[in-house]
Amino acid sequence: MIGLKKLGVFVVLLVLLGGGAALLFWDVGGECLSTLRTGKAQVDYLMTASDAEGGIYALCRTEEGYALVLGDQNGRRMARWELTAEGLPAQSTPSVLYPAAGGAVYLGLYNTEEETAHLQLYRLTERGRSVELLLDRACTGTNLQEQMASVRLSAFSQVDNVVTFAVLEGDTASFYQRTSADSGLEQLQQVTQPGLQAATALSDGSLVLATRDSLLRTDREAVSLTNGENIIQITQAGTGVYYVDGASLKVFYADFADWKPYNFLDLEKEDYDLDDCTDLWVTRDGDVLLLMEGNTLLLDRGSTVSDLSGMLCRPAAQCVLILGGIALGVLVLTVLLWFVVCEQRQFRLPLLVRWGVLFGAVALLGTAILVRGVIRPASQQMAQREAAALLGTAAVQASQSHDGQEAGDLPQLLGDSLAAVQGGLYRDAAAALYERDEAGVWTLVADNAGGMAGSRAELWAGFDWALAEQARTAGSAFWSCTQGGETHYILYQMVGDQLLAVDVNGTGLLAASWTGCQWMVRGLAALAVLLTALALAILCWITIGLRRSLHGMERLAAGERDICVVQGGGDELTSLAEDVNALSGALQAVDRQQNELAQSYRRFVPERVLSLLGKTSILEVDKQTFVARDLATMMLTFQFPPQVYEKSGRELFDNLNEIIERTASIVTQKGGAVFNFAYNGYDSVFEEGSAAAVSTAVAIQQEVLDINRERELSGRPPVVVRIALDEGSVMMGVVGDENQIEPTSISSSFSVVKHLVELCGRLEANILCTESVIDGVKGYGSRYIGKCMEGGQAIRTYEIFDGDAYEIRKVKETTGGQFSQGVYALYSRDFAQAKRIFLSLVHHNTGDGGARYYLYLADRLEKRPEEEISLDSGL
The missing domain is CATH 3.30.450 (Beta-Lactamase)
Structure with missing residues (x-):
């Protein structure tokens, strides 16, 4: 069922994203599909032209302006120019397209933004990014067709980078030329000829004018057009000109030498139907480019007709990549959203x-x-x-x-x-x-666009x-x-x-x-917004109710127990809130029982011990639980005067627990873990090393001073507390049988500290530590007190006296250097010198047990020099 639900979500997401992509990329996708299906562009082109090198150009309209496609005579697309520069009018009708040498393109447009149209000529360079306005001529007439017919551009010609053209107004032709890229237009001359239809300038500077009944060259006699020819386009080529006869649909060539036109090419063929002709252009080779139905480009060479339509549309491979990219993008986005909704959040969005x-x-x-x-x-x-x-x-x-x-x-x-x-x-x-x-x-009788009567109707777009x-x-x-x-x-x-x-x-x-249908669009959009808002309001109401109950559940899961969710309405949401409240009460009762049970467990296995064992609950501990770590170890022993141990059981245990509670709490506060409680002390370990152990030992001895003052005021005998410190590898684990287990620790450090505790009594020292702990003594009063033997190894031992009574501590601080001299003298077997030093120390401070013990050792070793020197000597 879950798999079916996930599949349904995937299909819904795919349909929604696919529909959105189809609407977003409607034009691009439609063009690519049309290209792959029919091999023709979906875009309708307006004009076509060719340059002197044989390059083919086609102009189309886009939403941003115009686009110019460049190709070759094999139908391959070479480039596409987006003519979206600010210099071009937003509303216009193309008039002339002429590709010049050097990559420049001349584009004639009728600017129709105002009521009166203007004929404007632009020069485009840098792939259409640079636009230069060369000519702006106002048109005359009542309607737009009449205005465009009043001013026309003739055919262009170019010789040695000099571009020449004429502006035709009625029977008058005004010739202009542009000689270089840095110069503007230069007007050459103005010629008036009755019945003027077309004009061009030749390379030798002479002019060719076409009227209704003759083809006139200014330096030659006129050629009579006795067969009703209508010249609609003139193109200079080599030593003559090509022109198109709109009446016979034939292309003629007139050579400069004999100035007699002869038939060169017939445009009536079975390969195409001129009814579909959108634009035509005569190349310099006498071939004819035919733009058919705005999406088919043909090159008529007379004997053959080539289809160049491939340059008008995107390459098939590019179309496949675009469509594949859109489909892949939709699929990837669908998979990502599906993963977020179904997998990552498990339907908990x-x-x-x-x-x-x-x-x-x-x-x-x-x-x-x-x-x-x-x-x-x-x-x-x-x-x-x-x-x-x-x-x-x-x-x-x-x-x-x-x-x-x-x-x-x-x-x-x-x-x-x-x-x-x-x-x-x-x-x-x-x-x-x-x-x-x-x-x-x-055939055409008359029109309002300046067409020539007698022209074939096929030439009308x-x-x-x-x-x-x-x-x-x-x-x-x-x-x-x-x-x-x-x-x-x-x-x-x-x-x-x-x-x-x-x-x-x-x-x-x-x-x-x-615009008249906008009210329908606005109404439909308002209805969609209203329904969406209503649905969101209902979902919001449901969500608020659910969130209250879910928030209560989240608080219960986070550990809170006193939860009360208030939800009115008397529906399923109210029942859910009441169930959450009931669950809160049940969990509170369970928590009380668990807290009581956990408190009982913590009395036997503290949380600190569980942490050292790497466990969070006593339920996780068994006889397989153990860990080995580098820890600081501390052994604490205490002793009361004999009369305390002679008291009744209750009073005796009160004394013992008083010392253990007040000192063990300090160990816990300092981050230590206590093991092996006994009637005269306990062991503990510290994760934070020797510094924490030393700080704890000093704090305990200062607490003992307060305890003894309180006991003295209450008439009770004092207690003596001895502490030994070491640092090393400690194995911690659990021992016991099936019915009872308890944590314990095993380490050579405990043997060392046990030995040091015994020395504490002999030296009357409160805190002794090994050399491995001495780094943690920084900031506390200490002194080197000698070596002891444990397991056949000599252990350097130090005394920390910061926990001693103030008077004793001050004397030990002032005599620390003298005490060290005495220790070094003893171990150098200068027993006489050692006796003198320790005798002086005891004389000034009878409470210095270490000095008294070394005085005893110096005297004994002086009499028995063969004995080994250590704190264990004399035992």
């Missing part, structure tokens, strides 16, 4: 956090899905219906009002009528009038042959499509035998429709 976050995520994801999947499509359909209704009404009204007038005025009249619609949503409406010949070919035939049959047809990343609404309406086509950019319509 706070209720409010777990379900609150889950409910909020579901509400957010559901709202986003409804907005993207329902509301947005509904707003798009609303905009489409509005555009269809308005365009149809406007077309009918324009046709009726135009009866009897010149046919060529109808597109202009319809464009002006749509531009006058309130809000300016139709100011960029493009209107064109077509007619169909006997061969079924549609919004023309669709099948839709035109449908309109010719049904009387009208409406179509919604995407061009250059923007939605366009196209209406075909038959006006007599002619076809009226209206193309409207739907960006503004969609924005207005989306």
Whole structure:
């Protein structure tokens, strides 16, 4: 059951995170999927061009501005420029794209941010990061199409880094050139030619002008266009120019030498349909780049047609990496969250956090899905219906009002009528009038965008042959499509035998429709927030009640017992609180029993002993428990006068316990552990070493002085306490049988301190210690008192007299140097000198037992020099 629950949590997390990633990376993921599925980019490109070295360029629109893709004639993508510099207008329509030598790109844009459009020319360098405005020319006209048709840019040419182009305004061409990267534009000359359609400048400085009926070179005679040619693009190449005939859909070449154009390439082929042509560009080799439907790029070399669409989209490997990275990121994040929720916390994530976050995520994801999947499509359909209704009404009204007038005025009249619609949503409406010949070919009669009459309809970006035939049959047809990343609404309406086509950019319509649907989005978001807030409030109420009971349980687990949880409501939360209170009472009773039992155990095995054994409870101790450590050892013995031991049992034990309690408590306070209680003393050990042992011994002797003063005042005899100290390895463990065990310690140090305690009585010393303890004596009064023999080894012995009575301690401090001289004299076998020194010390301080004992030794050894010298001599 737990495994199934964990699997369900994993699936829920995966669905939520996957849905969020899909919404977050919708555009990138859609583009990658489209590339892998169809091999074509999801992005619609606007223009294409090539440079003198054969590099291919394609321009597309992005949310931040424009992007320029660079590739080669094999269809491989070489680079991508993001044209997001602040110098470019936010709302614009591309006019010209010209890649120059040296990596610079000239980009012509119609700035449509204001009511009157402006033709602007920019020079882009440093991969589009540097933008230079070269030209800004205001347009004239009633609607946007008329304004853009009033001012146009000609074809560009470049010779020796000198870029030349012309600005066409009606029948006038103004030529400009840029000679270097540091110079601005220089105006060359202005030429006026009736019926001017296109222009370019040649390498020898002469100009080529195309009119409706001739191709004119300024230094040569004009070439008559007797077959109704419509020159729509001129490109300089080698010793001549290429130009495109919009009427015959053919590419011609005119050589400078004989200045006679001849047919070079035919654009009508079975490999492609010009109805789908978005833009075309004639290269310097006479080949034609064709941008089809905004996502297919073809290179027509005459005999062959190459597909270069691969450069328009990301490489397949990159798409796989992006999609794989997104999927891997979702999976890794899902696993991490699942581990935190299910494994690390074992489903103990706070209720409010777990379900609150889950409910909020579901509400957010559901709202986003409804907005993207329902509301947005509904707003798009609303905009489409509005555009269809308005365009149809406007077309009918324009046709009726135009009866009897010149046919060529109808597109202009319809464009002006749509531009006058309130809000300016139709100011960029493009209107064109077509007619169909006997061969079924549609040609342009007139439009409001400055197109040349007689041009084939396929060159119009919004023309669709099948839709035109449908309109010719049904009387009208409406179509919604995407061009250059923007939605366009196209209406075909038959006006007599002619076809009226209206193309409207739907960006503004969609924005207005989306604005009208904002109340639905806000309402849906408010409902999601309200439901989430309500769910969080309910979860918060439940969590508060649970936390009260859980807090009580946590306090019980932490050791508190007097717990009272107050919870009203009379529901399951109240029952839970009452159960916690009942548990608190039961645990208090159990704790009282355990405390009593533990107190009884501690009387026999103190906690300090358990700590030294590495245990926390007496229940953990058995006969297998032992430990070996370096510890300081202390043996304490005490003795009363004989009359005390003659008293009754009760009084005798009162005396014994008084001394043991008052001295053993000092050992415990100083961090020592007491072993082996006896009627005349006990043993103890210290983890903190000799310093703690010395401090404890001195404190005990000072406490004994207070005890004896109290006993003297009460008429009781004094007690004598002797202490010996050593430091070394100690084995501690447990001994006993199945029914009874007790801790004990084993160490050679206990033999040493037992010997030293015996010497204490002989030397009348209160505290004796070995040389291993002497480092802990710093700060206390001490003196070297000689050697004793234990186990065949000589042990250097020291006396600590800080616990002596004040008078004795002061004399020992002042005579310490003299005492040491006497000890060294004795061990040097200068017994006479030793006798004199110790005799003097005893004379001044009859209470110095060490001096008296050494006086006795000096006298004995003087008579028996063959005896070994030690504190044990004379026994």
